[in-house]
Amino acid sequence: NAGVTQTPKFRILKIGQSMTLQCTQDMNHNYMYWYRQDPGMGLKLIYYSVGAGITDKGEVPNGYNVSRSTTEDFPLRLELAAPSQTSVYFCASSYRLAGISYEQYFGPGTRLTVT
Amino acid sequence: GQQLNQSPQSMFIQEGEDVSMNCTSSSIFNTWLWYKQDPGEGPVLLIALYKAGELTSNGRLTAQFGITRKDSFLNISASIPSDVGIYFCAGQRGNAGNMLTFGGGTRLMVKP
Numbered sequence: 001n002a003g004v005t006q007t008p009k010f011r012i013l014k015i016g017q018s019m020t021l022q023c024t025q026d027m028n029h030n031y032m033y034w035y036r037q038d039p040g041m042g043l044k045l046i047y048y049s050v051g052a053g054i055t056d057k058g059e060v061p062n063g064y065n066v067s068r069s070t071t072e073d074f075p076l077r078l079e080l081a082a083p084s085q086t087s088v089y090f091c092a093s094s095y096r097l098a099g100i101s102y103e104q105y106f107g108p109g110t111r112l113t114v115t
Numbered sequence: 116g117q118q119l120n121q122s123p124q125s126m127f128i129q130e131g132e133d134v135s136m137n138c139t140s141s142s143i144f145n146t147w148l149w150y151k152q153d154p155g156e157g158p159v160l161l162i163a164l165y166k167a168g169e170l171t172s173n174g175r176l177t178a179q180f181g182i183t184r185k186d187s188f189l190n191i192s193a194s195i196p197s198d199v200g201i202y203f204c205a206g207q208r209g210n211a212g213n214m215l216t217f218g219g220g221t222r223l224m225v226k227p
Contacts (some may be wrong), residue, residue, distance in 0.1 A: 005158075029212050042121075042161065042203055042217030043158070050213075090157050096213050104215060108155035111183060 001026050003105045004038030004107035006091050014079040019077040021110050033058070033104065034066065036041045036087040043090060049074055050096070054104040081114045088112070121204050122219030128194055129226050133205045136202060136221040137188040144206030147180050147187040148215070161190070161202075194225050 007022045023033050031052065033057075035043035045058030049068040065077040065084055074093075078085060088111050094104040123137045128134060139149070146165055150158035162173050164180035164187060171178055177190045187204055204218040 008184075031216075040220075042119075042219045044217075045214055048214060090142070091158075094213055103163050104159050104162070104213075106150075108157050 002060075003027065004091055004093055004105055006089075006107040008110060009108070010111045013078075013115065015081060015083065015114060016080050018077070018079045019081070019112075021078075021089055021112075022093075023074045023076070023107060025074075025093040025105075026070050026072065026093075027093060027095070027105070028071065029093035029095045030071065031096055031104075032068065033054050033092040034064070034074070034095075035090045036060065036091065036110075037090060037109075038087050046076065046089075068086045078112075083114050086112060086114045119204055119216055119218035121207055123220055123221055124219065125145045125222040125224070127224045127226065130194060132169060132194055132198060134191040134194055134223060135188060136204075137217045138204035138206075139185060139186045140216075141204055144208055144216075145184070145185040146207040147178070148205040148207065149176075149178050149187070150203045152203060152220075154200075158203055163190070184204070191223075194223075196225050196227055199223055199225050 004025045032047040033048045037043045041063040046061050049055045056067050088109045090109050091107040092104040095102045119138045125132045149161045152158045162178040168182050168222045169180040175192045203220050205215040
């Protein structure tokens with residue numbers, strides 16, 4: 001298993017540009033998440049999905065959009081990039097069944113700079 | 116949004132020393148997790164705790180789920196240079212979103 005994979009690893013955007021951060025997991029996890037990590041800080045949840053076709057906002061959703069058309073993929077879209085979105089973005093996935101939650105596994109991250 | 120209070124923020128220790136770090140919260144969690152993050156990588160799960168009072172070991176690592184369900188600690192015994200990294204605690208309420216709340220991290224530096 002590759003686990004959780006993310007592309008690209010690095011990206012520099014100009015203010016106002018848009019881009020999609022890709023995330024794929026091959027563990028058949030039903031839950032997927034997007035976090036951002038600012039320098040010296042912990043991770044903050046942007047959006048999450050409990051299954052294909054279902055998404056919901058996390059703690060810091062403004063400026064982002066997500067979709068979940070398949071179990072494996074959970075792309076994160078930035079429509080109008082702003083300097084405040086300079087961060088490292090992590091995708092994660094986990095399994096939940098019959099009310100039991102299992103651990104989240106993280107991808108390697110995408111380092112995004114907006115100038 | 117709430118973050119867990121994790122301390123210390125950083126530690127610089129001698130190889131072979133033991134390390135202790137902890138997390139506290141004003142609210143209850145059903146699961147506590149400890150992750151390690153190496154530079155340029157995503158967090159990797161070290162230990163998961165599911166029950167209040169639970170004490171779990173993973174090699175030289177030992178973690179405990181506080182009896183009040185509002186705190187947890189992680190100990191590393193006989194530290195080695197590869198223990199260097201940032202350690203994060205995370206609390207999970209087990210609600211429908213399965214969401215994690217993260218601490219601010221403890222940066223560990225080990226002097227050989």
